[in-house]
Amino acid sequence: MLNHFPPKITTIEELPAHQLRGLQWTVRHAFEHSAFYHERLSATGIGPDDITSLDDLRRLPFTTADDLAAGYPFTLRAADFADLVRIHASSGTTGKRKVLCYTRKDVEDWQTMFARCYELAGLTRLDRVQIAVGYGLWTAGIGFQQACERFGALAVPVGPGNLELQTAFLIDLQSTVFCCTASMGLLLAEEVQRKGLKDKLNLKKIILGAERSSSAMLDTMRDCLGVEDIYDVTGLTEVYGPGTGLSCRENSGIHYWADYYILEVLDPLTLEPAAPGEIGEMVFTTLCKEGAPLIRYRSRDLTRLLPGECPCGCFMPRHDRILGRSDDVIIFRGVNIYPGQIDEALNRVPGIGSEYQVLFDRGPDGRDSMLVRVERAHNGAALPDERVVKAVAAGIKHTMLVSCTVEVLAAGTLPRSERKTRRIFDNRSFE
Numbered sequence: 521m522l523n524h525f526p527p528k529i530t531t532i533e534e535l536p537a538h539q540l541r542g543l544q545w546t547v548r549h550a551f552e553h554s555a556f557y558h559e560r561l562s563a564t565g566i567g568p569d570d571i572t573s574l575d576d577l578r579r580l581p582f583t584t585a586d587d588l589a590a591g592y593p594f595t596l597r598a599a600d601f602a603d604l605v606r607i608h609a610s611s612g613t614t615g616k617r618k619v620l621c622y623t624r625k626d627v628e629d630w631q632t633m634f635a636r637c638y639e640l641a642g643l644t645r646l647d648r649v650q651i652a653v654g655y656g657l658w659t660a661g662i663g664f665q666q667a668c669e670r671f672g673a674l675a676v677p678v679g680p681g682n683l684e685l686q687t688a689f690l691i692d693l694q695s696t697v698f699c700c701t702a703s704m705g706l707l708l709a710e711e712v713q714r715k716g717l718k719d720k721l722n723l724k725k726i727i728l729g730a731e732r733s734s735s736a737m738l739d740t741m742r743d744c745l746g747v748e749d750i751y752d753v754t755g756l757t758e759v760y761g762p763g764t765g766l767s768c769r770e771n772s773g774i775h776y777w778a779d780y781y782i783l784e785v786l787d788p789l790t791l792e793p794a795a796p797g798e799i800g801e802m803v804f805t806t807l808c809k810e811g812a813p814l815i816r817y818r819s820r821d822l823t824r825l826l827p828g829e830c831p832c833g834c835f836m837p838r839h840d841r842i843l844g845r846s847d848d849v850i851i852f853r854g855v856n857i858y859p860g861q862i863d864e865a866l867n868r869v870p871g872i873g874s875e876y877q878v879l880f881d882r883g884p885d886g887r888d889s890m891l892v893r894v895e896r897a898h899n900g901a902a903l904p905d906e907r908v909v910k911a912v913a914a915g916i917k918h919t920m921l922v923s924c925t926v927e928v929l930a931a932g933t934l935p936r937s938e939r940k941t942r943r944i945f946d947n948r949s950f951e
Contacts, residue, residue: 542807634667634763659761702733773838871903
């Protein structure tokens with residue numbers, strides 16, 4: 521399945537032994553070269569020689585975003601500055617950015633993983649890849665671009681925003697692949713439809729990153745842009761960047777590159793492994809990262825592991841799409857609600873558009889309320905408002921066991937964004 525950028529193993533049965541070797545290397549490397557990890561591991565009484573099986577992973581301490589903020593800027597650095605070639609940074613929990621260091625090998629490993637994503641998505645060297653994500657300290661733009669060049673396709677690094685420029689290049693350069701956030705993809709789709717440009721495009725695939733997407737959003741992109749396939753790429757700055765996993769053509773989850781990192785999915789409260797099929801927090805341990813290794817890094821992202829083999833033929837393990845963050849949970853009438861659950865509920869409702877808003881408020885009587893705003897479908901598939909209201913309310917009730925009110929708006933009413941669109945608003949006061 522992956523011929524040009526194959527995994528470091530040839531069968532899934534080889535994965536545990538490979539991961540154990542990587543775990544042993546990472547713990548020793550971190551212990552010997554990172555002041556942070558030397559102190560943290562020593563405090564727990566665990567040394568490199570104590571890692572004899574993958575079960576020992578659970579004995580290791582967790583790393584958090586707060587740790588990165590407390591030791592800002594080079595908390596996890598485990599290589600000499602002379603051996604570092606780049607830094608990337610993302611926003612932090614206390615206002616300080618999370619700064620990560622990269623050696624040359626780290627950059628090459630990242631490019632290899634991301635190039636593997638392009639291969640899994642079925643790209644060829646004849647593709648023209650228009651990159652509409654941000655450049656700068658964050659990992660997005662340069663990650664997409666360098667991996668594209670490593671893969672051998674033609675990179676068109678336009679950067680984010682500027683719909684007029686994006687559509688001009690799509691037409692003039694006949695780009696075949698478009699890389700963007702889901703919000704940007706939706707904006708582009710609606711702009712192309714508004715101007716009647718669909719027949720002038722040569723787009724075949726879209727690769728989305730950095731944001732959840734709903735089925736309605738994907739359907740709008742397919743309908744308005746004429747694309748055949750839409751893929752989700754995963755990754756976060758702490759774990760190299762985007763390109764650490766990709767959905768496949770079967771749309772049956774995200775294949776993640778388990779030969780470069782171990783993924784645990786843990787109950788965010790007990791920090792014990794989530795039950796099969798249950799939602800949990802993604803916790804990462806890298807296997808060969810030199811500049812800033814990770815040991816049990818709590819990402820706060822939520823997903824579930826998916827068992828079994830994938831029909832696409834890629835044997836690498838899978839997790840579900842990102843369903844939200846453990847620190848973004850909304851507690852409404854005693855029920856934990858994750859943004860991804862709202863996506864799932866609305867995905868099953870016909871006759872609505874691709875944008876929505878959910879507002880949580882508290883009335884003068886102290887009662888909490890949940891208002892769901894949806895748009896009518898724009899392509900003639902709209903249903904009578906009364907049917908939409910009943911279907912949305914029933915879907916929310918079935919999925920989350922809570923009641924809501926529903927407001928149906930005209931298509932295009934709700935705000936759009938070129939980056940990430942905010943859809944959940946908790947306006948309640950908890951003082």
